[in-house]
Amino acid sequence: MSDPLLIPCPHCNGLNRIPGERRHESPRCGRCKAQVLPAAPIELTQGNFASQLKGDLPLLVDVWASWCGPCQAFAPTFQQAATQLQGRCRLGKLDSEANAQLSGQLGIRSIPSLILFRGGVEVARQSGAMPLPQLLAWLRQHGL
Numbered sequence: 001m002s003d004p005l006l007i008p009c010p011h012c013n014g015l016n017r018i019p020g021e022r023r024h025e026s027p028r029c030g031r032c033k034a035q036v037l038p039a040a041p042i043e044l045t046q047g048n049f050a051s052q053l054k055g056d057l058p059l060l061v062d063v064w065a066s067w068c069g070p071c072q073a074f075a076p077t078f079q080q081a082a083t084q085l086q087g088r089c090r091l092g093k094l095d096s097e098a099n100a101q102l103s104g105q106l107g108i109r110s111i112p113s114l115i116l117f118r119g120g121v122e123v124a125r126q127s128g129a130m131p132l133p134q135l136l137a138w139l140r141q142h143g144l
């Protein structure tokens with residue numbers, strides 16, 4: 001038996017306690033019954049960002065904008081990464097236009113930008129889109 005992991009619900013922001021060995025079994029939120037670890041990126045906003053930074057799994061953030069061609073081109077890669085990393089890393093997309101204040105606080109200078117958080121602290125950052133193998137290799141360098 002492994003220690004339970006604290007994981008915020010992407011839907012209601014409630015913190016769930018998920019036994020480590022159960023995280024690959026599509027656990028549901030104790031409060032709202034939404035999937036706690038969906039196989040798709042979650043939507044981050046100024047409203048939920050602080051809550052979603054919490055918990056025991058790393059959070060990989062894709063900062064993007066709807067007018068940005070490279071961001072659009074990168075979206076399917078990010079989706080594939082979310083599927084491959086399900087249960088190990090949480091992935092979220094942050095619309096830099098809709099959340100300009102938060103993007104400014106994060107010091108975003110160009111998009112797409114990828115930021116990896118662990119324990120609520122930034123541990124790595126990369127500007128520009130990457131093919132999936134390169135993205136996974138980059139994450140491996142940072143312990144994933």
Ligand SMILES: [Zn+2]
Pocket residue numbers: 009010011012013014029030031032033034
């Ligand atoms: Zn919930």
